[in-house]
Amino acid sequence: MSEFLELALLPFQLPFMQSAFIVTLMIAVPMAIISCFLVLKGWSLMGDAVSHAVLPGVVIAYMLAIPLSVGAFVAGMACALMTGFLKENSRIKEDTVLGIVFSGMFGLGLVLYVKVQADVHLDHILFGDMLGIAASDLIETGLIALVATLFLVILRKDLLVHSFDEQHAKAIGLPVRLLHYGLLAVLSLAVVGALKAVGIILSVAMLVAPGAIAFLLTRRFTAMLITSVAIAVGASVSGIYLSFFLDSAPAPTIVLLMTALFVFAFIKTSLIARTAS
Numbered sequence: 001m002s003e004f005l006e007l008a009l010l011p012f013q014l015p016f017m018q019s020a021f022i023v024t025l026m027i028a029v030p031m032a033i034i035s036c037f038l039v040l041k042g043w044s045l046m047g048d049a050v051s052h053a054v055l056p057g058v059v060i061a062y063m064l065a066i067p068l069s070v071g072a073f074v075a076g077m078a079c080a081l082m083t084g085f086l087k088e089n090s091r092i093k094e095d096t097v098l099g100i101v102f103s104g105m106f107g108l109g110l111v112l113y114v115k116v117q118a119d120v121h122l123d124h125i126l127f128g129d130m131l132g133i134a135a136s137d138l139i140e141t142g143l144i145a146l147v148a149t150l151f152l153v154i155l156r157k158d159l160l161v162h163s164f165d166e167q168h169a170k171a172i173g174l175p176v177r178l179l180h181y182g183l184l185a186v187l188s189l190a191v192v193g194a195l196k197a198v199g200i201i202l203s204v205a206m207l208v209a210p211g212a213i214a215f216l217l218t219r220r221f222t223a224m225l226i227t228s229v230a231i232a233v234g235a236s237v238s239g240i241y242l243s244f245f246l247d248s249a250p251a252p253t254i255v256l257l258m259t260a261l262f263v264f265a266f267i268k269t270s271l272i273a274r275t276a277s
Contacts, residue, residue: 010244011240011241011244011245016131016132016133017131017240017244019130019131019133019138020130020131020133020197020240020250021236021237021240022138023130023133023137023138023141023196023197024130024197024198024236024237024240024250024254025233025236025237026138026141026142026145026193027141027144027145027190027193027194027197027198027206028206028229028232028233028236029145029149029229029232029233030144030145030148030149030152030186030189030190030193031190031194031203031206031207031210031232032206032210032211032225032228032229032231032232032233033149033152033153033156033225033228033229034047034148034152034183034186034187034190034207034211035047035206035207035208035209035210035211035212035214035228035232036210036211036214036215036221036224036225036228037152037159037160037163037183037211038187038207038208038211039208039211039212039215040160040163040164040211040215041162041163044207044208044212045095045098045099046080046083046098046184046187047187047191047203047204047207047208048098048102048204048207048208049079049080049083049098049099049101049102050076050079050080050102050184050187050188050191051191051200051203051204051207052102052103052105052106052109052200053075053076053078053079053101053102053105053106054071054072054073054075054076054079054109054188054191054192054195054200055075055105055106055108055109055110055113055125055200056075056105056106056108056109056112057071057072057073057074057075057076057078057109058071058072058075058109058125058195059071059109059112059113059116060075060112062116063112063116068195069140069144069192069195072188072191072192072195073188073189073192075105076187076188076191076192077184077185077188078105079101079102079105080181080184080185080187080188081181081184082101083097083098083101084180084181084184086100086101125195125199125200127198127199127202127249127251127252128194128195128196128197128198128199128202128203128251129196129199130196130197130198130240130250130251131250133196133197137196140193141193141196141197144189144190144192144193145190145193147186147189148186148189148190148193151182151186152186155179155182156225158174158175158179159179159183160221161174162174162176162179162180162183166180187207190203190207191203191207194206197251198251198254199251202251202252202254202255205254205255205258205259206232206254206255206258209231209235209255209258209259209261209262210228210229210231210232210235210258211224211228212262213227213228213231213258213261213262213265214227214228214231216262216265216266216268216269217265217268217269231258231261232258235254235257235258235261236254238254238257239251239253239254239255239256239257240253240254242257
């Protein structure tokens with residue numbers, strides 16, 4: 001029994017696993033909260049766009065010898081601003097604009113990466129490297145998570161009104177543009193924070209899945225926020241823990257758990273709806 005308990009607690013005792021748990025938990029909270037607003041506003045594709053758009057910023061930052069997070073944030077905001085400009089000045093719908101912008105920027109990032117032949121491995125950018133997190137990365141991610149979480153918690157009521165009805169928010173005097181671009185800025189920050197933990201591609205799942213699952217399971221916004229955070233935190237810890245014993249990559253394991261939870265929530269709500277009818 002003691003040997004089994006010792007083996008079960010082993011992942012929590014290894015320094016590299018401790019860092020993986022900490023960095024993923026820090027970014028899971030703001031991403032879960034953002035996820036709720038993205039789902040309610042119908043901006044799930046925006047999270048995908050910003051996640052992919054940061055790649056050229058990362059490569060350019062490497063070329064200029066500046067922090068990769070700075071380049072990633074600038075590129076993410078550039079994607080969001082370009083999307084807004086094209087939407088307001090053309091007849092093209094937002095989802096089409098997003099598809100063109102994020103695929104174009106991702107392609108630019110790949111071209112630059114091949115041209116530069118950076119020492120930073122592409123797999124670490126695309127899929128993260130939470131098992132190789134340094135102390136400086138923990139501090140950077142912690143600061144990003146704190147800023148993003150404070151913004152979302154303090155302005156949660158205004159952001160909720162803005163997410164449901166932008167025209168109503170404008171009519172009652174809310175700073176609609178500030179809320180719009182503030183949410184985009186926090187979205188870009190969250191992606192930057194998740195870059196080293198789960199990477200560009202898998203951060204999309206953390207920006208969509210928790211809010212989507214919570215939306216299926218709850219009826220009130222506060223309950224949705226709490227459920228989303230609980231799902232993100234629970235799936236993150238469980239995914240990293242299971243990956244240790246399965247000898248699999250932590251980030252994809254987290255995403256698989258979130259997908260399974262979504263399927264479970266969908267089946268549950270469908271059965272309840274059929275029973276009620």
